Amino acid sequence: xxxxxxxxxxxxxxxxxxxxxxxxxxxxxxxxxxxxxxxxxxxxxxxxxxxxxxxxxxxxxxxxxxxxxxxxxxxxxxxxxxxxxxxxxxxxxxxxxxxxxxxxxxxxxxxxxxxxxxxxxxxxxxxxxxxxxxxxxxxxxxxxxxxxxxxxxxxxxxxxxxxxxxxxxxxxxxxxxxxxx
Amino acid sequence: xxxxxxxxxxxxxxxxxxxxxxxxxxxxxxxxxxxxxxxxxxxxxxxxxxxxxxxxxxxxxxxxxxxxxxxxxxxxxxxxxxxxxxxxxxxxxxxxxxxxxxxxxxxxx
Amino acid sequence: xxxxxxxxxxxxxxxxxxxxxxxxxxxxxxxxxxxxxxxxxxxxxxxxxxxxxxxxxxxxxxxxxxxxxxxxxxxxxxxxxxxxxxxxxxxxxxxxxxxxxxxxxxxxxxxxxxxxxxxxxxxxxxxxxxxxxxxxxxxxxxxxxxxxxxxxxxxxxxxxxxxxxxxxxxxxxxxxxxxxxxxxxxxxxxxxxxxxxxxxxxxxxxxxxxxxxxxxxxxxxxxxxxxxxxxxxxxxxxxxxxxxxxxxxxxxxxxxxxxxxxxxxxxxxxxxxxxxxxxxxxxxxxxxxxxxxxxxxxxxxxxxxxxxxxxxxxxxxxxxxxxxxxxxxxxxxxxxxxxxxxxxxxxxxxxxxxxxxxxxxxxxxxxxxxxxxxxxxxxxxxxxxxxxxxxxxxxxxxxxxxxxxxxxxxxxxxxxxxxxxxxxxxxxxxxxxxxxxxxxxxxxxxxxxxxxxxxxxxxxxxxxxxxxxxxxxxxxxxxxxxxxxxxxxxxxxxxxxxxxxxxxxxxxxxxxxxxxxxxxxxxxxxxxxxxxxxxxxxxxxxxxxxxxxxxxxxxxxxxxxxxxxxxxxxxxxxxxxxxxxxxxxxxxxxxxxxxxxxxxxxxxxxxxxxxxxxxxxxxxxxxxxxxxx
Numbered sequence: 001x002x003x004x005x006x007x008x009x010x011x012x013x014x015x016x017x018x019x020x021x022x023x024x025x026x027x028x029x030x031x032x033x034x035x036x037x038x039x040x041x042x043x044x045x046x047x048x049x050x051x052x053x054x055x056x057x058x059x060x061x062x063x064x065x066x067x068x069x070x071x072x073x074x075x076x077x078x079x080x081x082x083x084x085x086x087x088x089x090x091x092x093x094x095x096x097x098x099x100x101x102x103x104x105x106x107x108x109x110x111x112x113x114x115x116x117x118x119x120x121x122x123x124x125x126x127x128x129x130x131x132x133x134x135x136x137x138x139x140x141x142x143x144x145x146x147x148x149x150x151x152x153x154x155x156x157x158x159x160x161x162x163x164x165x166x167x168x169x170x171x172x173x174x175x176x177x178x179x180x181x
Numbered sequence: 182x183x184x185x186x187x188x189x190x191x192x193x194x195x196x197x198x199x200x201x202x203x204x205x206x207x208x209x210x211x212x213x214x215x216x217x218x219x220x221x222x223x224x225x226x227x228x229x230x231x232x233x234x235x236x237x238x239x240x241x242x243x244x245x246x247x248x249x250x251x252x253x254x255x256x257x258x259x260x261x262x263x264x265x266x267x268x269x270x271x272x273x274x275x276x277x278x279x280x281x282x283x284x285x286x287x288x289x290x
Numbered sequence: 291x292x293x294x295x296x297x298x299x300x301x302x303x304x305x306x307x308x309x310x311x312x313x314x315x316x317x318x319x320x321x322x323x324x325x326x327x328x329x330x331x332x333x334x335x336x337x338x339x340x341x342x343x344x345x346x347x348x349x350x351x352x353x354x355x356x357x358x359x360x361x362x363x364x365x366x367x368x369x370x371x372x373x374x375x376x377x378x379x380x381x382x383x384x385x386x387x388x389x390x391x392x393x394x395x396x397x398x399x400x401x402x403x404x405x406x407x408x409x410x411x412x413x414x415x416x417x418x419x420x421x422x423x424x425x426x427x428x429x430x431x432x433x434x435x436x437x438x439x440x441x442x443x444x445x446x447x448x449x450x451x452x453x454x455x456x457x458x459x460x461x462x463x464x465x466x467x468x469x470x471x472x473x474x475x476x477x478x479x480x481x482x483x484x485x486x487x488x489x490x491x492x493x494x495x496x497x498x499x500x501x502x503x504x505x506x507x508x509x510x511x512x513x514x515x516x517x518x519x520x521x522x523x524x525x526x527x528x529x530x531x532x533x534x535x536x537x538x539x540x541x542x543x544x545x546x547x548x549x550x551x552x553x554x555x556x557x558x559x560x561x562x563x564x565x566x567x568x569x570x571x572x573x574x575x576x577x578x579x580x581x582x583x584x585x586x587x588x589x590x591x592x593x594x595x596x597x598x599x600x601x602x603x604x605x606x607x608x609x610x611x612x613x614x615x616x617x618x619x620x621x622x623x624x625x626x627x628x629x630x631x632x633x634x635x636x637x638x639x640x641x642x643x644x645x646x647x648x649x650x651x652x653x654x655x656x657x658x659x660x661x662x663x664x665x666x667x668x669x670x671x672x673x674x675x676x677x678x679x680x681x682x683x684x685x686x687x688x689x690x691x692x693x694x695x696x697x698x699x700x701x702x703x704x705x706x707x708x709x710x711x712x713x714x715x716x717x718x719x720x721x722x723x724x725x726x727x728x729x730x731x732x733x734x735x736x737x738x739x740x741x742x743x744x745x746x747x748x749x750x751x752x753x754x755x756x757x758x759x760x761x762x763x764x765x766x767x768x769x770x771x772x773x774x775x776x777x778x779x780x781x782x783x784x785x786x787x788x789x790x791x792x793x794x795x796x797x798x799x800x801x802x803x804x805x806x807x808x809x810x811x812x813x814x815x816x817x818x819x820x821x822x823x824x825x826x827x828x829x830x831x832x833x834x835x836x837x838x839x840x841x842x843x844x845x846x847x848x849x850x851x852x853x854x855x856x857x858x859x860x861x862x863x864x865x866x867x868x869x870x871x872x873x874x875x876x877x878x879x880x881x882x883x884x885x886x887x888x889x890x891x892x893x894x895x896x897x898x899x900x901x902x903x904x905x906x907x908x909x910x911x912x913x914x915x916x917x918x919x
């Protein structure tokens with residue numbers, strides 16, 4: 001199982017690097033699917049099959065599909081990729097990358113310093129997760145319900161393809177300005 | 182495997198996502214990077230749960246998942262709206278919140 | 291009984307509330323009806339209360355009622371309680387009765403004023419505050435009334451606020467009485483620290499047990515309370531506000547001088563007599579201040595030309611008599627003088643108001659003259675008041691009270707021949723300036739055309755007050771004449787009797803001297819202003835006399851003294867600090883933050899990435915701290 005973990009870790013990291021370096025959105029999304037699948041494998045090796053399945057269904061399935069839909073609807077393909085190519089230059093990514101590298105170094109030092117034990121793939125039964133979810137976390141579950149509700153309503157409201165002007169004052173202002181011109 | 186090696190993978194994934202957020206100018210790429218970061222955070226939770234043999238880590242991952250789902254749906258709706266309004270996805274041009282007030286104007290006599 | 295007691299201050303308060311909230315919408319007739327009506331109703335209740343008090347005195351010697359608990363903090367309890375004993379009763383009667391007459395008079399006097407409702411609202415509140423002051427069961431409630439009186443005097447003195455001088459006079463009255471008020475408040479604090487209570491009956495019971503006579507702390511407390519009384523009662527050196535308080539309408543002056551305000555100090559000293567008795571030093575100080583005041587104010591009254599200023603100085607001087615009486619331990623004599631003084635001083639002010647009104651707002655007495663035949667009713671009532679002020683023997687109320695004061699200034703235990711001589715001199719001066727006022731205003735030739743004569747609303751109070759100015763004294767006769775002592779019998783339920791010094795000199799002789807002094811005052815006045823006016827003319831040529839006149843005219847230059855002592859140094863300091871040094875600090879803070887704002891607003895560039903980098907640097911910093919520490 002250890003090998004499974006190391007192999008999938010390497011795959012996840014490499015895939016993620018590819019995600020953030022691609023110019024074309026669709027390519028990036030495909031690598032993102034790979035990354036998610038690799039993380040799902042890590043979950044399996046940690047003895048968490050339930051979340052591994054969820055990772056595949058929800059992340060690799062639903063969320064990625066959502067992204068792809070939007071990319072399709074906006075019709076940003078090779079044109080956006082060309083633009084991205086222009087935008088990404090050494091001076092734009094060098095600074096943030098160095099900063100983030102410092103952060104990573106700090107995190108790693110802190111982790112290695114802390115106590116470390118061996119994790120086996122001793123899986124936690126799904127029954128126990130369910131009990132825990134609907135017993136001590138019941139309020140959190142209900143709050144998540146609210147959150148999803150708000151997400152749906154918000155997305156539906158914001159995404160509505162509506163009139164050009166958000167408020168009639170803005171329209172009147174623009175009309176006045178156009179008259180002046 | 183040692184628990185810190187799992188956490189190290191999570192940290193690496195997280196920082197990679199962060200680099201993505203910081204370097205990309207396209208809103209869609211930023212959102213993708215945010216997903217990577219959230220996923221890394223979930224990985225850390227699950228690792229911690231496995232470390233103690235408790236279900237709480239996985240429960241937290243479920244919550245992160247739900248949060249990521251709603252975040253993505255709202256975020257993508259915003260992306261579409263922004264694209265319609267401004268005809269661009271370049272975040273450097275979406276800086277309407279910039280502090281434009283001239284400091285000299287409010288100077289006290 | 292309890293409900294009736296609370297009605298006395300509640301009625302004026304109700305009048306104030308109605309008039310201040312709705313007054314502008316009500317017709318003038320109704321405003322006058324409410325304004326004068328509530329006070330008259332309160333007066334009727336007060337008279338009824340007084341009659342039942344005299345017929346069947348309550349066992350405890352006082353009617354008292356606790357309306358509600360006002361505040362309760364730790365071991366400090368203060369209730370909203372009214373307490374009416376014989377002393378309060380005298381004050382309540384005078385305040386409501388004279389107040390009611392003044393209100394009735396005002397209904398006529400102010401009828402052309404456009405702020406009719408505001409006037410009556412303030413007057414009602416004034417009476418209400420004064421009633422609370424004299425009916426209070428504890429010193430906190432008394433202080434409420436005390437400050438209410440101060441506030442209302444400010445409102446009424448500055449009633450015609452369009453004129454700057456009036457507003458300045460109101461400010462002056464407010465500031466100067468504030469000096470006394472502050473001292474009094476400190477006195478209350480000390481009293482509370484010592485006794486742990488501010489209930490007046492409790493203080494009267496505890497004080498003799500707690501304090502040893504003449505100890506420094508009781509002297510300090512009594513002195514501070516006296517300072518409070520001096521501020522409100524316009525005693526030297528806090529007297530300068532009263533002459534300027536003439537800026538208000540005449541009924542206001544009458545109310546301030548006769549029924550309310552200036553007598554508050556007399557009430558306070560009489561009410562706290564237990565404390566004052568414990569400190570012989572402060573008693574003598576009170577007497578000396580009284581004597582000094584009556585002399586200084588009397589001298590100033592001699593040379594004034596404004597009719598109301600003459601009366602104002604005469605008030606200061608008469609209140610000085612009251613303080614003198616209180617100081618020598620003749621408590622009932624002091625209160626009795628207040629009682630008679632209220633009638634004739636209210637009368638004089640109201641009559642003076644009538645004169646001023648009829649002469650088209652002319653204040654100067656040398657521009658009046660010959661009014662004897664033009665305004666006969668005002669003349670006869672004014673004559674009655676002036677006679678009482680001058681204390682013409684046996685036929686006026688002023689004589690009976692002033693005679694008592696004079697007699698006790700000599701014979702009481704705290705008395706002293708020097709005090710008596712000053713008081714006698716004061717009596718002479720009083721008679722002189724009263725004669726001068728009468729002769730100049732009512733005799734001689736007419737100098738200003740007489741306009742509209744006062745109406746019936748105004749003359750009725752004058753007549754009632756004139757009758758009282760003559761008769762009010764008959765309830766208390768000098769010991770050696772008739773044995774009628776109704777008044778002192780009443781107040782001696784509360785106030786201790788006079789302790790006479792041994793051996794007592796012959797009273798009749800000194801009465802005769804006083805009478806001679808009075809008549810010689812009248813005669814000198816007649817001589818100088820009627821018989822032989824050339825003497826005055828010759829004095830006008832003498833520099834010394836001119837200087838003296840000027841000195842008296844400006845009230846012994848107290849205003850200038852205060853100007854040099856307090857106003858000028860303050861102005862000097864403010865001018866030094868024209869740039870406002872302290873403000874520089876705050877301006878500096880402001881500009882510092884503006885600079886910082888300029889620096890940090892660069893980071894607000896609206897770009898999400900910059901913000902994320904900010905967050906990132908923060909995380910790095912915190913984690914670095916964790917690594918190092």
